[in-house]
Amino acid sequence: PSSARREEDGQITIGGVPLRRLAEEQGTPAYVIDEADWRMRARAWLAAFGDHDPAEPPVHYASKAFLSKAVARWAAQEGLGLDVCSGGELATALAAQFPAHRLTFHGNNKSSAELVRALEAGVGRIVLDSFEEIDRLAGLAADRGLRPRVMVRVTVGVEAHTHEFIATAHEDQKFGFSLSGGLAAEAVRRVLKHDALDLVGIHSHIGSQIFDTSGFEVAAHRAVGLVAAIRDEHGIRLPELDLGGGLGIAYTSEDDPADAFDIVAGLKAIVARECFGYGLAVPRLTVEPGRAIAGTPGITLYEVGTVKQLDGLRTYVSVDGGMSDNIRTALYDAAYTCALASRNSDAAPMLARVVGKHCESGDIVVRDTWLPSDITAGDLLAVAATGAYCRSMASNYNHALRPPVVAVDGGDTRVLLRRETEVDLLALDLG
Numbered sequence: 001p002s003s004a005r006r007e008e009d010g011q012i013t014i015g016g017v018p019l020r021r022l023a024e025e026q027g028t029p030a031y032v033i034d035e036a037d038w039r040m041r042a043r044a045w046l047a048a049f050g051d052h053d054p055a056e057p058p059v060h061y062a063s064k065a066f067l068s069k070a071v072a073r074w075a076a077q078e079g080l081g082l083d084v085c086s087g088g089e090l091a092t093a094l095a096a097q098f099p100a101h102r103l104t105f106h107g108n109n110k111s112s113a114e115l116v117r118a119l120e121a122g123v124g125r126i127v128l129d130s131f132e133e134i135d136r137l138a139g140l141a142a143d144r145g146l147r148p149r150v151m152v153r154v155t156v157g158v159e160a161h162t163h164e165f166i167a168t169a170h171e172d173q174k175f176g177f178s179l180s181g182g183l184a185a186e187a188v189r190r191v192l193k194h195d196a197l198d199l200v201g202i203h204s205h206i207g208s209q210i211f212d213t214s215g216f217e218v219a220a221h222r223a224v225g226l227v228a229a230i231r232d233e234h235g236i237r238l239p240e241l242d243l244g245g246g247l248g249i250a251y252t253s254e255d256d257p258a259d260a261f262d263i264v265a266g267l268k269a270i271v272a273r274e275c276f277g278y279g280l281a282v283p284r285l286t287v288e289p290g291r292a293i294a295g296t297p298g299i300t301l302y303e304v305g306t307v308k309q310l311d312g313l314r315t316y317v318s319v320d321g322g323m324s325d326n327i328r329t330a331l332y333d334a335a336y337t338c339a340l341a342s343r344n345s346d347a348a349p350m351l352a353r354v355v356g357k358h359c360e361s362g363d364i365v366v367r368d369t370w371l372p373s374d375i376t377a378g379d380l381l382a383v384a385a386t387g388a389y390c391r392s393m394a395s396n397y398n399h400a401l402r403p404p405v406v407a408v409d410g411g412d413t414r415v416l417l418r419r420e421t422e423v424d425l426l427a428l429d430l431g
């Protein structure tokens with residue numbers, strides 16, 4: 001986070017809050033979010049687009065990265081839209097009084113109950129992902145005398161250079177309608193047959209944790225081509241184009257992310273150029289960053305429990321959480337960096353692996369890192385850039401209690417989500 005500092009006494013502070021104090025007050029593990037940093041990144045994305053109608057934000061925060069009611073309010077206050085992709089995310093946004101017209105509802109298998117909830121709440125856009133859903137939503141909307149704004153999710157056939165599990169625009173996967181097979185054009189025909197659906201644009205999301213922006217360029221190129229084909233076939237001009245999220249962040253010093261301003265400027269230029277080529281008016285461009293807003297402002301604070309030195313191999317440093325609060329290392333082989341957060345050390349660095357307390361050898365938090373060789377039980381470790389896809393993908397594996405999420409700012413802490421308790425755990429167990 002941008003406010004992280006190492007103080008003279010050796011401990012790290014974030015948002016002016018010393019992490020030793022935070023650990024004493026909140027316990028460990030705990031997720032900590034630098035609220036000012038989160039808001040600053042949100043504002044930077046919006047600023048990159050320049051002037052816009054506040055009712056139609058060009059940036060929708062992808063709430064799957066991390067959502068709580070407070071975060072929905074931050075997004076609302078900063079002027080963002082919000083992308084939700086489940087009944088639970090929708091319910092959280094609505095519970096926070098997030099303006100429904102600034103919501104986009106995604107998903108490849110939305111239930112009828114979810115669609116009805118979205119319709120009745122008046123969400124701004126529903127992104128259609130299957131033929132079955134097109135007809136079903138049209139029926140649900142017609143029954144209620146509603147005409148929702150919809151987008152068609154298109155699979156543009158880009159091989160994004162990221163982990164296979166988080167790439168979404170190659171042909172062989174579950175999302176959207178593929179361009180090459182003509183399915184996207186067919187989906188548009190199907191939507192246009194329904195008076196109850198108001199088709200406003202095309203949506204593309206090519207994947208996540210992407211550094212090579214050429215994928216977005218290809219996506220923009222192909223999506224505009226589709227908009228032109230739709231004009232030629234139907235004589236209509238789709239006013240909106242959403243290019244999704246996916247911008248990578250720095251987890252380690254090897255990652256070199258582009259900044260929001262450059263990315264947006266690049267995308268706008270490509271869309272404008274392509275539209276010019278087709279003689280099309282330039283559609284309103286929107287994006288959906290999740291990680292690029294929420295990732296870097298968050299850390300996870302752990303306490304070290306045991307240290308095992310395996311001669312000639314490495315040292316295993318066990319912390320009091322693990323794959324239940326951060327599944328990304330096990331799932332995507334993700335790389336993280338961490339630091340001793342409670343004190344300074346002059347001890348020589350040693351090659352360490354930070355592991356959790358779960359009953360699996362794949363329960364790795366940080367695969368390879370250099371830590372001071374005097375690291376010991378009771379030390380605090382901070383793992384960087386865990387603000388996205390860690391709490392939101394957390395589980396109760398081994399009946400772990402999910403950690404709290406604490407916002408820090410100006411020396412104050414505020415608990416956004418409290419720690420789970422055994423009472424929470426047992427409340428679900430009906431015997």
Ligand code: LLP
Nearest residue numbers: 062205208209245246247288289290291389
């Ligand atoms: N829009 C759509 C339609 C998406 O599916 C996603 C992410 C985003 C936006 C936001 O992507 P972002 O800007 O955060 O990269 N659990 C994985 C990431 C999966 C993302 C799925 N969709 C991870 O931990 O890396």
